Amino acid sequence: MGRKIKNFLDEEGLEGYVFLQTCNRAEAYFLSDTLSSSVPEKAIERSGEDALSHLLKVASGADSLIVGETEILHQLREAYNEFNGSHGFSSDLEEIFDWALKFGKKVRRETDISSGKTSVVSIGLDHIQEILENLDKKKAVVIGAGKIGAKAARYLKDTGVQGVLVANRTYENAVELAEEINGESYRFSKLPELIRHVEIIVCATGAPHYTLSKDKIPVLEKNKVLLDLSVPRNVHPEVIEMDKIEYISYEELTEKARENLVDRSGEVKKVKRMIRDEVEAFLSEDPLEDLYKKAGRIRRKQLEKAMKELKKRDEGEVLRDFSRSLTDKVLSAVKHEMKSREENWEND
Incomplete structure (x- = not known):
């Protein structure tokens, strides 16, 4: 199934995606308005709220054969890190995966879904x-x-x-x-x-x-x-x-x-309620909060870039470039958000 999904991604020309493959699952996560071909036979297609809920189930371990196992969160992070930064990888998909990985940690911190060894x-x-x-x-x-x-x-x-x-x-x-x-x-x-x-x-x-x-x-x-x-x-x-x-x-x-495992299974209902509330909050997020998160992602990327440049260039020069680039990119994100909302108001 993994090979079929990869072939499907290539046929669709999709570049910005996360492909997760473990011993018992093969999944691809991507953002697209339309698909030119059908998903592979026996593959399950999810979209919108259903897709977001499924991603959180995977991250929390509620969808695993061994309920609450922690390895899946590590595998999801590895898959995300492998494809993040590739050509076509959008900031929206980055935001979704940052959110899902944080939720995976939150679930294990606030519930007993991973308590008690199963090995x-x-x-x-x-x-x-x-x-x-x-x-x-x-x-x-x-x-x-x-x-x-x-x-x-x-x-x-x-x-x-x-x-x-x-x-x-x-x-x-x-x-x-x-x-x-x-x-x-x-x-x-x-x-x-x-x-x-x-x-x-x-x-x-x-x-x-x-x-x-x-x-x-x-x-x-x-x-x-x-x-x-x-x-x-x-x-x-x-x-x-x-x-x-x-x-x-x-x-x-x-x-x-x-x-x-029986003890863990009793926690699944609690986790499913958390997933429902988390997805609802994510979809109804305040626009200012969304803009704040985008600014945070821009800051982290520019800081990482500047830290690398410090090894090769003058410190003052790097800091000037960092502050200028950070300002330009944050203001560009604000401008893009305002324009997008203005267009939505006109369409309404």
């Missing part, structure tokens, strides 16, 4: 921290260097554990992940020895059989916390029942994630 990896590692308290003197072994194992290893590094050891059947993958997190890599055959020297065991393999069986566990002198992120379960029941193993199951983590 089983982060929930699991929070659970480990509750059990062991301080992790700065603890070591962990991550079994598996795939997507989940890599995510767990990065989380562990960020929590400040003393060391992260990575064991994997394909040794090259263990080396690659260990280098990324400044950890240590080992062959799978070294697992019993590694388990003896760590406090945390993370099983993140995806094999169709048990990868962590009792014969892989040495005689334990101290308690170990075993976080099982494997799907299907790769930890043998005999290991789970061992006296010095405190086991955290994947099912337990997914249940907690579901609970947090």
